[in-house]
Amino acid sequence: MFIRNTWYVAAWSHEVTDEALFSRTIIGTPVLLYRGSDGHVVALQDRCCHRGAPLSIGRREGDCVRCLYHGLKFDASGVCVEAPAQARIPPQAKVASYPVVERHRWIWIWMGDPALADPATIPDTHWVDDPAWRCLPGYIHYDVNYLLICDNLLDFSHLPFVHPGTLGGPESYASVQPKVERIEGGVRVTRWTMDIKAPPFAAAVKHWPGNVDRWNIYDFTIPGVLLMDSGMAPTGTGAREGARVDAAEFRSCQALTPETETSTHYFFAQPHNFAIDRPEVTRSVHDAIVEAFDEDRAIITAQQRNLSLDPDFKMMAFGIDSALSQFRWTVNQRLEAERAQQAEIKAAEPASGAAQ
Amino acid sequence: MFIRNTWYVAAWSHEVTDEALFSRTIIGTPVLLYRGSDGHVVALQDRCCHRGAPLSIGRREGDCVRCLYHGLKFDASGVCVEAPAQARIPPQAKVASYPVVERHRWIWIWMGDPALADPATIPDTHWVDDPAWRCLPGYIHYDVNYLLICDNLLDFSHLPFVHPGTLGGPESYASVQPKVERIEGGVRVTRWTMDIKAPPFAAAVKHWPGNVDRWNIYDFTIPGVLLMDSGMAPTGTGAREGARVDAAEFRSCQALTPETETSTHYFFAQPHNFAIDRPEVTRSVHDAIVEAFDEDRAIITAQQRNLSLDPDFKMMAFGIDSALSQFRWTVNQRLEAERAQQAEIKAAEPASGAAQ
Amino acid sequence: MFIRNTWYVAAWSHEVTDEALFSRTIIGTPVLLYRGSDGHVVALQDRCCHRGAPLSIGRREGDCVRCLYHGLKFDASGVCVEAPAQARIPPQAKVASYPVVERHRWIWIWMGDPALADPATIPDTHWVDDPAWRCLPGYIHYDVNYLLICDNLLDFSHLPFVHPGTLGGPESYASVQPKVERIEGGVRVTRWTMDIKAPPFAAAVKHWPGNVDRWNIYDFTIPGVLLMDSGMAPTGTGAREGARVDAAEFRSCQALTPETETSTHYFFAQPHNFAIDRPEVTRSVHDAIVEAFDEDRAIITAQQRNLSLDPDFKMMAFGIDSALSQFRWTVNQRLEAERAQQAEIKAAEPASGAAQ
Known part of the structure; x- marks a missing residue:
């Protein structure tokens, strides 16, 4: 069960090249992504309406795509425009098309009601391609339900335990x-943590004589997007009061996109605004993040195995779970609202038996 | 759910050798095949009636087979004739035995009511070992339900899209x-296709100056047997009217045998009656068929994955689906008839409680 | 469904070393084993009460273990004694702790009601570390339900068929x-078998001029423990009457511990009291046993596959199945008794709604 009326990150811009047909499964639906001749990204259901074959192993023909099972051709809006051996193409011959917005190197997709897709609600991730910041694109794949990863990101008290050598x-x-x-x-x-040793990933690229004040301030919003202002500045320089003297600042952008109920795509970048002329610093920061996220994946996958062994296990909420409890509540509210809406739409439809 | 009262191809003749015990799962049932001393093929359920161990990892003793778990010995009719440490063998100690007919290098098996097994209803595939024709034996394994492969074979409009380099x-x-x-x-x-370029697999072994007329005329019958008269002759030589001047003729014999609900055995041969003294032609034709069938398997397996992601997906019937719709209807009729028959038999049985 | 109030073998002593955290899943429950500073083995549920992460990928701190997800620390009784960012630790914050007894190189664990755990009921396996006997520790893993292995061990008529070259x-x-x-x-x-050829594994280490009398006398008890007095002595020397002249004697100790419904741990040793100063004899005996148990696993795994293909298959009981039928009956009695007991406990509890 997934929220449908929301923007998901479908891909990094560079994953969808000019020529190729790119396929990714998003909230259980196979999606075909490709660029039209004008460079805009097209997103269609990656399943021919005829027999269900993936269009992504088909063939580009101009801005159209031809299924290479029986040769049906679909235009960029998903309408079937050609069917060999078929003079008249029935109007219901089409595949779903999804609203897509490409912004700051991420391709966002709307899997729900297209009429509700408002690009203004896409979170601001401009740091990813802002010339004053630097980062590298990150992606990893998880074999767990996305909510376990949300839990992880909503409680940073795990940082010193899961990531002692990095974050x-x-x-x-x-x-x-x-x-x-x-x-x-x-x-x-x-979260402000005052007068502590800098974490390894920052100490590796920025040298302070003594302790630092560290901040992690982030919004975590539906469907699973984390946008964070984080950093460290020498203790005593007034970071908490707003100064950013000799600071290392980051604007982490992270997005979880469920693939299926038991697997998840994870997109991330860790923009920094210092040493932007030193690619080795950007690489070092990025590599530390990748290493840390692999650590997260190891423990979350082990947690998932334990949960599978005993579906009756009830997690015990501690004080540190406040953020994740609130987020899970928000998710459930949204799912409930979408369910109610669907039921209403169904009730409003004329009975199909009577209509035919 | 599989049709039981029908002939399935169980194996190629050469797969069941004189000495070995050969096992293959057919419509969900493990079957042991071996040759008796007279050369006839024996087919028994490959599951000891005692604890369920496979007899195929047992031992031949004359025309009998001994289970190498606890030593029970079964004769070629499936009756237990020896049980160590057991003086009297209960009469119900036996494994099912199946009618078998070996014909033209294929071993056919009847998994249903033996009383209904009529060898006269086995399709004619004599081209496979007719001295005027040549072919090589083919087998591939699929991890999909057999009906998806039937669909494929019942609509040749996929040929130019799935097999541009072969068929x-x-x-x-x-x-x-x-x-x-x-x-x-x-x-x-x-299907007659007039005045076209010859397909690559035929052009590789037969050279015509110009275009050809191509025919594909086949019967596709329960459980999943395709017998085809196909070929090409130079356009204008009257192939459609019955002439076969300078033609390349084939008599494809193909049989699908479900292994389980999600896997299938595929037996095939592509006999040709030209250049029969040139083994390299036979090899070329065969290799092209194998390459083409691998192409089919790739797209059908991808299709299967898409169907698994959404069990509610309804395929959309086009004009080209007429043959497959009729065949699926025929399959369902037969399944329904067998179900009704089973229910009748059950109703006629004395209540087992009363009988004991 | 597993018996809970019984002693299971959890590990060989040497598997649980001084430093490491050892994890093994027992009757579906992940268990953490480690040695306290006094050398005693601690057994805790290997699942943090907070979010379910395995403690075994955590960190030893003295006799405590810290979960390396969010830093909760548990003492050797399973009580949470530290939670970062949490001043007051709720009393229900704990993980289950299991009674453990280490005896003769095996670590026994009690997964049921600790009040019922009586070490006096642990089977006697003293031969495993008795200085008058020699053996090597054995362990193999099965991907089948443990009852199929019990069946195997309760009917030695399989020996000449499954193990012609060993046992x-x-x-x-x-x-x-x-x-x-x-x-x-x-x-x-x-079982006494008089005047036969010695089995290969014994003939390899002990040379007799002629035939032997062979005995296998074993207790097979819940949950799946086999203790056997077995051996061979030259025919005519009166072994059956109690003499042990020029005999090869063994005291096999074997224990099955279910991992999950479809997988099993198998612990075993084959102590012998002859040639105890010749390690190559001990090694030869042990290797033959391992080879034989691999043979068992091959046939039982094949049997399991056949049973999976047809869940309706009913095994047919023969005379040789008397022991296994009685044992399965005993298992079911115990399961039924534990179920009834659980229902009683539940009925006696005040309704949780009323109590809160």
Whole structure:
């Protein structure tokens, strides 16, 4: 069960090239992505309406795509425009087409009611291609339900334990309670940890003589998007009051896109605004993030195995779970609302038996 | 759910050698095949009645087979004739035995009521070992339900799209509507495509100066047997009217045997009656068929994955689906008839409680 | 469905070393094993009560273990004694702890009601570390339900058929009916086979001029423990009457521990009391056993595949199945008793709604 009326990240821009047909399964639906001759991304259901073969192993013909099972041809809106051995093509011969917006190197897709797709609600991730910032594109694949990864991202007290050599820093980091506020479609988490050793990934690229004040301030919103202002500045320079003296600043952009009920796509970037003329710094920051996310995946996959062994296991909520409890509540509210809406639409339809 | 009262191809003759115990699962039932001392093929359920171990990992003893778990010995009719540590063998100690007919290098098996097994209803595939024809034996394994492969074989409009380098020929081939007639237990499909380029697999072994007329005339019958008269002759030589001047003729024999609900055995041969003294021609024709069938398997397996993602997907019937719709209807009629028959038999049985 | 109130073998002593955290799934429950500073083995549920992560990928801290997801720390009794960012730890924050007894190189665990765990009921396996005997530790893993392996061990008529080159001996061995007696929690099987060729595994390490009398006398008890007095002595020396002249004697100790419904741990040793100063004899005996158990696994796994193909298959009981039928009956009695007990406990609890 997935929220449908929301923007999901479908791909990095560079994954969808000029020529190729790119396929990715999103909330259980196979999606074909390709660029029209004008460079715009087209997103169609990757399943021919005829016998269900994937269009992505078909053939581009101009801005159209031809299924290479029986030769049906679909235009960029998903309408079947040619069917060999068929003079008249029935109007219902089409595949679903999805609204797509390409912004800051991410391709966003709307899997729900197209009439509700408002590009203005796409989260701002401009740091990813802002010339004042630098980052590398990241993607990893998980064999777990996306909510377990949301849980992980909504509780940073795991940092010193799961990531001691990368994002972590001292274990005292975990003893600071973050501030959690409800925001539209999610939560805002604010955590200041004062006068601590800098975490390894930052210490590797930025040298401070002593301890730092560290902040992690992020919005985590439906369907699973994390946008974070984070960084460290030397203790005593007033970072908490707004100064950013000799600071290392990051604007992490992360997005979870469910593939199926048991697998997830994870897109991420970690833009920084210092040393932007030193690609080795950008690479070092990126590599540390990838290493850390592999650590997350290892423990979450082990957690998933334990949950599978005993579906009756009830997790025990601690104080640190406040953000994730609120987020899961928000998800359930949205799912419930979409279910109610669907039921209403169905009730409003004339009975199909009577109509025919 | 499979039709039981029908002949299935169980194996190629050469797969069941003099000494070995050969096992193959057919419509969900493990079957042991071996040759008795007179050369006749024996088919027994490959599951000891005692604890269920496969007899095929047992031992031949004359025309009997001994289970190498606890040593029970069964004769060629499936009756247990020896049980160590057991003086009296209960009469119900036996495994099912299946009628078998070996004909033209194929071993046919009847999995249903033996009383109904009439060898006269086995399709004629004599071209496979007719001295005037040449072919090589083919077998591939599919991880899909057999009906998806039936669908494929019942609509040759896929040829130019799936097999452009082998069986295909020009895409105009797909625009010709075949004639579809209902026959006993299936359909007959007749397709003439006039004045086209010869398909690659034929052009590789037979050289014509110009275009050809191509015919594909086949019966596709329960459970999944395709017998085809196909070929090409130079355009203008009157092939459609019955002449076969300078023609390349084939008599394809193909049989699908379900292994389980999600896997299928595929037996095939492509006899030709020209250049029969040139083994390299036979090899070339065979290799092209194998290559083409691998192409089919690739797209059908991708189709199967899409169907699994959404069990509610309804295929959309086009004109080209006439033959496959009729065949699926025939299959369902037969399944329904067998179900009704089973229910009748059950109703006629004395209540087992009362009888004991 | 598994019996809970019984002792299971969890591990060989050497598997649980001083430093490491050892994890093994037992009757569907992940269990963490480690040694406290006093050398005693601690067994905790290997699933943090907070979010379900395995403690075994956590960190030892003295006699405690810290979960390396969010840093919760548990003592050797399973109580959570530290939670970062949490001043007060709720009393229900704990993981299950299991009674453990280490004896003769095996670590026994009690997965049921700790109040019922009586070490006096642990079967005697002292031969495993008795200085007058020699053996090597054995372990193999099965992908089948443990009852199929119990069946195998309760009917030695399979020996000459499955193990002709190791444990087997002549096929006449199978024709001897063993004596089967019911004992507390299982059965005793006594089989004397007089005047036969010694089985290969014994003949390899002990040379007799002629035939031997062979005995296999074993108790097979819940949950799946086999303790056997077995051996061979020259025919005519009165072994059956109690003499053990020039005998090869063994005291096999074997224990099946279900991992899940479809997989099993198998612990075993084959102590012998002759040639105890010749390690190559011990090695030869052990290797023959391992080879034989691999033979068992091959046929039982094939049997399991056949059973999966047809869940309706009913095994047919023969005379040789007397012991296994009695054992399966005993298992079902115990399961039924535990179910009834659980229902009683539940009925006695105040309704949780009323209590809160």
